[in-house]
Amino acid sequence: MNALVYHGPGQKAWETVPDPTILEPTDAIVKIDTSTICGSDLHILKGDVPETKPGTILGHEAVGTVVKIGKAVTTIAVGDRVLISCITSCGRCRFCKEAKYGLCSGGGGWIFGHTIDGLQAELARVPFADTSVYPVPDGLTDEQVLFVSDILPTAYEVGVLNGGVEPGDTVAVVGAGPIGLAAIMTAQLHTPGQIIAIDLADARLEKAREFGADVTINNGREDAIAIVMGLTGGLGADVAIEAVGVPDTFELCTALIRPGGRVANVGVHGKCATLHLETLWTRDVTITTGLVDTNTTPKLLKLIESGRLDPSPFATHHFALADTVEAYDVFGAAAETGALKVVLEAHPVGHDDRGATVAPTYAPELVGSR
Numbered sequence: 107m108n109a110l111v112y113h114g115p116g117q118k119a120w121e122t123v124p125d126p127t128i129l130e131p132t133d134a135i136v137k138i139d140t141s142t143i144c145g146s147d148l149h150i151l152k153g154d155v156p157e158t159k160p161g162t163i164l165g166h167e168a169v170g171t172v173v174k175i176g177k178a179v180t181t182i183a184v185g186d187r188v189l190i191s192c193i194t195s196c197g198r199c200r201f202c203k204e205a206k207y208g209l210c211s212g213g214g215g216w217i218f219g220h221t222i223d224g225l226q227a228e229l230a231r232v233p234f235a236d237t238s239v240y241p242v243p244d245g246l247t248d249e250q251v252l253f254v255s256d257i258l259p260t261a262y263e264v265g266v267l268n269g270g271v272e273p274g275d276t277v278a279v280v281g282a283g284p285i286g287l288a289a290i291m292t293a294q295l296h297t298p299g300q301i302i303a304i305d306l307a308d309a310r311l312e313k314a315r316e317f318g319a320d321v322t323i324n325n326g327r328e329d330a331i332a333i334v335m336g337l338t339g340g341l342g343a344d345v346a347i348e349a350v351g352v353p354d355t356f357e358l359c360t361a362l363i364r365p366g367g368r369v370a371n372v373g374v375h376g377k378c379a380t381l382h383l384e385t386l387w388t389r390d391v392t393i394t395t396g397l398v399d400t401n402t403t404p405k406l407l408k409l410i411e412s413g414r415l416d417p418s419p420f421a422t423h424h425f426a427l428a429d430t431v432e433a434y435d436v437f438g439a440a441a442e443t444g445a446l447k448v449v450l451e452a453h454p455v456g457h458d459d460r461g462a463t464v465a466p467t468y469a470p471e472l473v474g475s476r
Contacts, residue, residue, distance in 0.1 A: 109163040109227030110430045115153030123163065126223065126231035131178035134235035136170035136190060141226050141247035141427065141450040143437045144192075144256055145283070146374060147219065151434075152386050154376045158220055159191060165226030166192040166218035171246040172239075173229070181236045188239040189407070190225060190232060192216060192256040193400040197237035208397035214238065216397060223252065226430055235289045240403055249449060252289070253407050253417040257431070257447070260398040261288030261349070264405065266296065267372035268394040269345040274299040274338035276338050278362050279319070281349035282310035284420060284446050285372055287317045292406075294318050302343065303331050304358070309444060316419070325358070341365070348372060349393040353379035365389040384443050420447040427452045 107125050112118055126135055144167060150158045163266035172186045182188060195202045196212030203223025207231060208215055214234055218224040223231065232238060242251055264288060271277055275298040279286045282305035289300055302321045311322035321337065323330045334343055341366035348356050357380060359369045381393075409415040423445050425433040433448045440446070 107228040107439040108428065109223070110165065110434075112150060112158060112160060112164050117160075118151060118164070118431065118434065120428065123227075128174060128176045129231065130233065131176040132234050132236065133174055133176045133419075134179055134182060134239070135174040136168075136169050136188065136230050136232050136239070137173045137452070138170045138227055138230055138427065139187075139227055139452050140252050141165055141168040141171075141408060141430075141445050141452075142252055142255075142355055143226070143430075143433060143450070145285070146440055147226075147434075148376055149205050149376065152376075154374075158202050162219065162221075163223035163225075163227050163230075164219040165224035166216065166383055167219065167252065167430050168225035168230065169242060169252050169255075169459070170225075170230070171329045172235075176236065176311050176452060179235050182239060182444075183293050183423060187242045189242055189251050190218075190230070190401070191403060192218065192260075194218065194232075194234055194238040196234050201209070202237070205401040206399050207401060208399045216295060226427075226450065228427065241406060243407060246411060248451075249418050250410055250416070251419050252334060252449065253420050253447060254403055256398065256411070257284050257288045257420070258292065258406050258415075259282045259400045259402050262292040263398050263400075263402055264372045264394075264396045265289040265347040265349065265370045266293045266433065267402075268396060269347055269368045270392075271296040271298055271345050275344040276300050276302065276334075278302045278304060278334055278343035278346045278359070280304045280346065280355045280362075281315075281373065282307070282314040282319075282322075283349065283440070286310075286347070286349035287313060287420070287446065288417075289349055290314055290317045290319050291417070293347075293450075295409075295414075298345075300337070300413075302334060302337065309439060313446070330358065332359065338364065342367060344368070345370065351375045353377055357382065360386060360391065360393070363389075363391055365391070368392055369393045371395045377457045421449045422446045424446045424454070425450055426454050 196216035
């Protein structure tokens with residue numbers, strides 16, 4: 107098969123690699139129909155994630171079709187269409203039993219494209235398949251559910267829920283990239299009083315308004331702290347969601363928050379940030395951090411199925427899976443290209459010479475049973 111392989115900082119290639127095989131009876135082999143690229147993949151390529159070894163297939167978000175299952179797999183079958191979560195759950199350890207799958211100590215957690223081969227490939231081995239994939243509801247497209255692999259539950263759990271967003275709250279979202287926009291989208295499920303988006307790029311602030319922000323602030327030329335204070339009677343935001351992952355944005359969140367407020371850090375930080383306890387220690391501010399657990403994935407899928415959520419606007423660029431290297435160039439230059447999320451399609455929908463839709467094909471030689 108072919109896959110996007112990491113070869114060390116700054117090096118990647120779409121190349122032929124061995125097909126994955128069943129290694130444990132709880133494994134499944136899934137044919138990848140649709141995948142995407144995450145900011146975490148860019149961090150790996152920058153060398154910020156030393157646990158990822160050269161030779162690893164990247165990617166941790168996908169929708170696919172089950173083509174083979176291990177003997178112990180009982181909840182999915184060959185031919186099932188499934189969402190592969192960015193977080194894998196052993197289902198047995200203390201943390202999985204507490205629905206904290208991101209902390210799984212039984213071999214799961216964030217492993218795809220991190221410590222094992224990932225999902226930017228034609229085929230993938232999925233460990234703990236019974237507890238790590240989700241059936242795609244009938245009638246939904248890949249594009250409607252693909253972003254529930256990561257950015258929607260990440261923003262919702264680590265941002266909105268950790269931040270304790272309540273009806274009437276003022277919510278400040280610092281960073282209007284995909285995670286920030288997903289936080290804006292899912293915060294609306296809790297009917298906040300107002301959502302304020304803060305970013306340096308006007309194009310992303312325009313997107314923030316499209317996704318539901320009530321106020322936008324360009325912190326490159328406007329005083330975000332003064333504006334937020336003016337909008338809140340001098341108190342500050344009830345909840346500040348950090349969605350960038352650099353010291354300046356974390357420190358901005360702690361300056362925007364009201365006494366007794368909550369700062370929810372979602373961004374991936376590669377450098378130290380200063381915690382200004384000299385100004386925070388009397389203000390009863392709660393600061394939360396975390397890796398997504400994906401325990402809200404079933405809820406989010408139901409909301410999409412019922413029409414209450416529509417993540418498809420995140421898909422701004424489409425590529426064939428074989429063009430993943432080009433897709434990385436576009437996604438990595440988001441400020442110039444306007445990319446939010448790219449969609450990598452194994453079998454882009456096309457038409458034959460008579461105008462009939464060309465259906466995706468599977469890999470029959472891999473199809474098997476328990």
